Amino acid sequence: MTEKRRGRPCKPRSLSVSPELDAFLDMLMAERGAALNTRQAYERDLMDVSRWLAQRGMTLEAAGTEDLRAYLAHLAHADAAPAPRTVARRLSALRQFYRFLVSEGRRTDDPASALDSPKQGRPLPKVLxxxxVLALIDTARSRGGPEGTRLVALLEILYATGLRVSELVGLPLSAILRDGRGLIVRGKGGKERMVPLSDPARDAISTYLPLxxxxxxxxxxxxxxxxxxPSRTSDSGHLTRQRFAQILKDLTVAAGIDPDKVSPHVLRHAFATHLLDHGADLRSVQKMLGHADIATTQIYTHVVSDRLRRVVAEHHPLARRKAGG
Structure with a gap:
């Protein structure tokens, strides 16, 4: 029978869940307002630790700092090692659990307080x-009509400038320079920057404007x-980010590309990475993207480096000879 504690439903107690852990999980719901899914997530994380400790004759409640370090080392060297974010979440659960035990007088020390958080690193951006990118643009062009022509203009501008999607859809007509060679973009914090337009982007705008x-x-x-x-329906008067993202998803499917790979922001990543691939300097890319700090732009150099390493590994004759023995 399903129990009810403090007015909240919860699943039947597992025999392997200790009273201390059960009390901690109840506290999350009663005092912190955690949802049932959150309770279950904490239980899964802490039970994973508990099972590993039990195999070594130790309980979660009595574990010391070195026991927990050994568990974290086990995760790091496992054949299917969890992602750093998963390890960090599990460590957070341990810290909260032991703080709870100390606050309740069930332990006098906190064995998790001396543990170091794993380095999560910065996730590399997805890149097309x-x-x-050309397949997306060609597919949009094949649609024709006002909708297809507008979509080509949106894609060409985005790929030529690396604008944020909010900057793109909210562009005023006055953003286009008189000679048509660039845009004046108002970015974060109201800061303006000038970004050049490629010839294909200029042509796409010229074709779209009459429509x-x-x-x-x-x-x-x-x-x-x-x-x-402009938008016929949005409250803002212009195409919304959400509508553009939906149109882009539909286009991606039509182009035969995995829709999970594509978003407006991924096209911004593609702009930066492809520029660097072709020899652009980092400072120029920073200015066009509107990054306040060049450290934000440097993430793209890692993408380029990883790509170059793969190219060398796959195509360099010495690398192929070594791989083949």
Missing amino acids: SEAE RKDFLVPERETLQAKFLF
């Missing part, structure tokens, strides 16, 4: 290949008039 009127409606024209990409 140049061929995949822009198809996205205007008389009763909303005052709201829509200033935007490069």
Whole structure:
């Protein structure tokens, strides 16, 4: 029968869950308002530690710092080692559990207080290949009509400039320089920057502008008039981020590309990475992306380095000879 504790439903208590752990999990729900899913996640993490300790004749409640260090070392060297984020979450659960035991007077020391957090590193951005980006643009162009022409313009601008999606969809008509060679973009903190447009992006804008009127409606024209990409329905008067992301997902499927790989922000990553691939300097890429700190831009150098290492490993004759013995 399912128990009810403190007015919240919970699953039947497992025989392997100790009273101390059960009390900690109840506290999460009663005092911190944790959801049942959160309770179950903490239970899974702490029971994993408990089972490993039990195999070595130790209980979770009595474990010392060295026991916990040995467990973390076991995770790091396991054949299917969990991701650093998973280890960090598990360590957080341990720290909270032992703090609870100390606060309740069930232990006088906290064995998790001396443990170091694992280095999580910074996840590398997803990147599309140049061929995949071109496939997206070609697929959009094949649609024709106002919708397809607008989509080509959106993609060409995004790939030519690396704009944030909010900057892209909210571009005013006045952002286009008089000579058409660039855009004045207002980014985070209201800071303006000039970004150049590629020839394909300029051509796409020129082709789209005569069709822009198809996205205007008389009763909303005052709201829509200033935007490069007006919307017939949005409260803002311009195409929304959410709508553009939805259109892009549909396009990705039509282009035969894994939709999990593609988002507006991934195209921003592609812009930066492909520029660096072709020899652009990091400072110029930083300015075009609108990064306040060049350290943010440097993440793309890791993507390029990883790609170059794979190219060498796969195509360099010495690397192939070594791999083949």
